[in-house]
Amino acid sequence: MKKRTRPIVFALLLLLGAGATASAREDFAAANRLYEQGRYAEALATYLKVARQAPPGRGGAAADWQVLYNIANCHYKLGNYLQAKVHYLKARRLRPLEPAIARNIAMTDRHFLDDARLPEPDFVTRSVQTLESWVSMDALSVMLLLAALLFNAFLFLLLTRGRDRRRLYALGFSLLLVAGLGACHVGRAAALGRSDSAVIQEENSPLRSGPGEDNTVLFKVNPGLEVRIIDRSGAWVQVTASERIAGWIEKKRLILI
Secondary structure (H helix, E strand, C coil), rough: CCCCHHHHHHHHHHHHHHHHHHHHHHHHHHHHHHCCCCCCCHHHHHHHHHHCCCCCCCCCCHHHHHHHHHHHHHHHHHHHHHHHHHHHHHHHCCCCCHHHHHHHHHHHHHCCCCCCCCCCCCHHHHHHHHHHHHHHHHHHHHHHHHHHHHHHHHHHHHHHHCCHHHHHHHHHHHHHHHHHHHHHHHHHHHHHHCCCEEECCCCEEEEEEECCCCEEEEEECCCCCCCEEEEEEEEEEEEEECCCCEEEEEEEEECCC
């Protein structure tokens, strides 16, 4: 590609990205109007269209917890309580401390047979969740980029103007900043791409003592129950639903969050 054509290509890409973002905003606003009018099925289809435009964890409208939250609201209004809970939990992954999500999950749980509660997160986990609710993935990416630029600036000064205690200190600090922000970015991206919780989707799903149908059935659980994934073995996963309920279950009986 000739150098003089590159700016044109980049400009076109920027315009296409801006157009897609504007289209997603318009669709989101249209879905909100449909929901307010009580046209929940049409609103759901439009919210799903917005969600397909940008998968969660990659930026854009679908990375906004409100898209998933509103999808869940539509499912609830339509009586699809299992899908409502699934999408409330997906929204909670992006906004773990949002009170409205917690209230609606509790409201949805009234429609299910099993009422087990996962243990509350400890202080460290809640602190991390609070920090993540303040700093989005996009903001973290910008901070990482700025830290990398800062590191390169101090490195340039060190190479061109010689060693100096203050420059060495600044270079070391910026390097630690890059490493810390990079670790946070990688960790959060991996967490968004990994399913560590799920919802039971089949009635009388057996929890067994080990992976395989030849193991003893410990409990039977029902749709809507949230479980935390502990381990995996082929088509089986080890889950816990409370301090008293745990076991192995076939992955096909779960909806991963």
